[in-house]
Amino acid sequence: MQCGTWHKNIQATCIIHIFIHYSFTRVLFGSKQIELDKPLTRYCSIEGATLFAVDSVYGGGCSFLFRNDELLEPAFDDDFTHVTDDGRVFKRGGYPYRRPYGWNRVVALKVKGQYENDVWLGAPHHRTESSPGEWPVSYHGTKEIASIKIAEGGYDGDKCSADAKSGQGLYGLKWSIFKSKGFNEYSQYDVNNIVLTFGRKELNDDDCLLTDCGIKNGCVVQFAVKLRGAGGPTIIVFDEDSLDPEFDHDFTNECDTGRVYYRGQSQGFLGLFxxxxxxxxxxxWNRIALKVKGKYPPDDTWLGTLVAGSERTESSKGEWPVSYHGTGREGAQCIAVEGYDSKRWRKEPCYHGQGHYSTPDIEVAAKYYTKPFDQNGKKYEAVMQNRVNLSPGNTIIIPKEKTHAGAEYYVTYSSDDLRPYGICIREVKEDSSD
Structure with a gap:
């Protein structure tokens, strides 16, 4: 709410008193809170300047944040203070949505109709699944006064913290990020795998100067690492913290030479056989490695001997066998971050009992369980590469004579015993046969 004009040497206390009747508690000028015992000339020197009165937001009874009511949408406030995680999985934009349990989301901003359309917000009701075209949820920590500026004008790059050198181009910035992350120039991830975004727009012109994109010193430019197929186009974008490019392996142009490889050993019967x-x-397929070292207690024995580019054929002691799980793009993104969810079994009939299904044959997983997706005018499919605990009581093995799929099925009861460590991607070739 606008306070109106002021005159020189009027104490701020007078202004505050004017609004006591309206329950306002603070007055701002230029996003700065005015102190009660200071002259207004300390904050501005122009007669007729506009001041803003703001109310208080209460969390648990304590006034902790001031606001402008015209920016808020209280119908969508949600207090998670005493809400705990009950195990349900929520998704927004196809990505896992981690609800702010323990927090009071007492300030829902009025954003409906602010942009071209409201598809990015999704359906306005409590739900677990994503809506078509919806964007994922993220969080940004800040200070009280900065939160007001963001609420009023969105994210302003001029006020965000980063370092952009004068005259630097987008390609130079990509190289700075690339080298700071320690990516190998000759590995699957080259500098062109860096995706830059600024102000919700992807920056694609590498020859463009940062200043031409509106990026100044102190701006924040977001980046992600893109996964590529053998041909090079962007297939799936992941947070680089989820990936371990040292262990990537592109099998796209490799074929079976007859060499036999082993991973994992059965317990046998009474220690025999x-x-x-x-x-x-x-x-x-192009196998993209996930960052799993140290992720599961007590150690990484289940992964076997970790040697980048290793061609070992024999199993390591305590190593788990390899299996594959066919899925779609969104499924791969979710599993890569959250793992397999034991609380949400497949809705279709489980012919061999409930559990997480995988198979030692990637072609079987691709044929029956992948969900091809379009990208860059081509079709692709994705299969998760896992390590599976085949110890009795953890997984049952369905022989291929019963699966009628040409390979065994592994039905694993707990997600702790089926651990994804890679994503395999390939282009789906059209069948040219008549």
């Missing part, structure tokens, strides 16, 4: 499990490598 043990055998190693055959590892069918994902020939014809």
């Amino acid at each position: 043990k055998h190693d499990y055959h590892y069918k490598r994902p020939y014809g």
